[in-house]
Amino acid sequence: MMKKKEKYNVAIMGATGAVGSEFLKILAERKFPIDELRLLASERSKGRKLIFDGKEIEVQVLGKDSFEGIDIVLSSAGASRSKEFLPYAVKSGAVCVDNSSAFRMDETVPLVVPEVNPHAIDGHSGIIANPNCSTIQMVLPLKAVEEAGLKRIVVTTFQSVSGAGQGNILEMEAQVEELSKKESHHKVGNHIVPEKMVSKFSHQIACNVIPHIDVFEEDLYTKEETKMIKETRKIMELPELAVTATCVRVPVYYAHSESVNVETEKKIDVETAKGLMKDFPGITLVDEPSENKYPMPINAEGEDDVFVGRIREDASIPNGINMWVVADNLRKGAALNAVQIAELLIKEA
Numbered sequence: 001m002m003k004k005k006e007k008y009n010v011a012i013m014g015a016t017g018a019v020g021s022e023f024l025k026i027l028a029e030r031k032f033p034i035d036e037l038r039l040l041a042s043e044r045s046k047g048r049k050l051i052f053d054g055k056e057i058e059v060q061v062l063g064k065d066s067f068e069g070i071d072i073v074l075s076s077a078g079a080s081r082s083k084e085f086l087p088y089a090v091k092s093g094a095v096c097v098d099n100s101s102a103f104r105m106d107e108t109v110p111l112v113v114p115e116v117n118p119h120a121i122d123g124h125s126g127i128i129a130n131p132n133c134s135t136i137q138m139v140l141p142l143k144a145v146e147e148a149g150l151k152r153i154v155v156t157t158f159q160s161v162s163g164a165g166q167g168n169i170l171e172m173e174a175q176v177e178e179l180s181k182k183e184s185h186h187k188v189g190n191h192i193v194p195e196k197m198v199s200k201f202s203h204q205i206a207c208n209v210i211p212h213i214d215v216f217e218e219d220l221y222t223k224e225e226t227k228m229i230k231e232t233r234k235i236m237e238l239p240e241l242a243v244t245a246t247c248v249r250v251p252v253y254y255a256h257s258e259s260v261n262v263e264t265e266k267k268i269d270v271e272t273a274k275g276l277m278k279d280f281p282g283i284t285l286v287d288e289p290s291e292n293k294y295p296m297p298i299n300a301e302g303e304d305d306v307f308v309g310r311i312r313e314d315a316s317i318p319n320g321i322n323m324w325v326v327a328d329n330l331r332k333g334a335a336l337n338a339v340q341i342a343e344l345l346i347k348e349a
């Protein structure tokens with residue numbers, strides 16, 4: 001339980017990264033009641049100044065002693081830093097909202113999407129986990145149609161490069177620039193970007209799609225796919241739910257898209273499904289096929305909601321629907337969801 005205060009001391013671990021930058025924007029936009037904001041990153045960022053709410057704040061190097069006097073830690077410096085440093089933050093009395101996979105499947109750690117399972121936050125022991133971006137945007141529409149009884153989920157993701165961090169955004173920018181210099185891209189075997197320009201992804205990402213996010217596991221799924229499967233079951237509180245996922249990196253800078261097939265126990269027609277989406281908090285329905293209106297990443301970038309469209313019946317099974325789900329992976333998929341969790345924490349304090 002957090003102590004009620006008028007304003008809170010907040011630390012951001014990984015403040016200089018892609019998710020960290022969104023934390024700075026979102027905390028200011030939502031006027032989170034902050035007394036001190038402490039910005040933490042690696043030795044590389046020592047002394048760098050970042051702007052929060054119009055004011056400069058100097059970045060400090062993350063260490064065991066970084067959390068003195070801090071009430072809330074928002075962490076996005078990677079799973080190994082979370083594992084190493086969050087126990088020190090908890091020890092010094094802070095509540096941590098962790099964006100990494102470090103604690104998500106720990107039975108004692110709540111895994112929370114505020115529109116879906118806010119009750120799970122109760123009884124935390126100092127750490128609350130933020131799910132993976134691809135999981136977050138899928139569980140909102142799943143919760144919306146839950147009353148039909150979820151039987152099986154088949155999801156394919158189309159994930160933007162920003163999901164892999166600031167360095168990967170820069171890598172695609174450089175590849176796009178390199179490609180724009182070429183006279184023609186229509187040659188057989190035209191792998192245009194020189195090998196030296198492919199460093200972070202395993203292949204060229206510009207003008208390509210890569211069916212590989214995070215490492216491959218023994219069962220031939222990638223870790224990103226396994227995270228989606230396990231996290232969805234935990235958040236939906238359906239440990240036996242049949243879920244299968246294919247996660248794909250696409251040459252889009254911001255916002256992830258997903259094709260989601262939902263098999264249900266009871267029939268759910270298109271109009272009912274649309275109505276449920278419309279009424280669900282955090283979802284915007286964009287579904288006017290006759291006017292070519294459907295969710296797309298260029299429209300979701302910088303937005304807070306999860307956008308759902310292309311709702312149609314799956315005629316290959318007795319009860320099922322298909323839908324297309326798009327959200328800004330750095331906002332609802334990461335920083336915004338974490339700030340919403342922090343807002344729940346202070347509301348309940």
Ligand code: NAP
Pocket residue numbers: 013014015016017018019020040041042043044045046062075076077078079081099100101130131132133134162163164165166167329333334
């Ligand atoms: P990023 O742009 O590469 O930023 C990484 C951040 O971590 C930077 O601020 C970096 O500081 C800091 N960092 C790295 N090594 C550190 C160290 N040894 N000590 C202290 N700080 C260190 O990556 P990102 O996209 O923001 O993602 C960061 C993490 O957030 C991911 O690894 C993942 O765990 C989580 N994430 C979660 C989601 C989600 O789906 N919810 C989405 C994206 C990311 P420097 O600038 O000083 O290097």
Ligand code: 3JN
Pocket residue numbers: 078079099100101102131132133159160162163164213227329
């Ligand atoms: O690649 C994406 O689109 C999402 C990436 C998320 C991510 C990247 C590095 C490490 C995670 C995550 O949130 O699961 C992690 C991690 O914490 O394991």
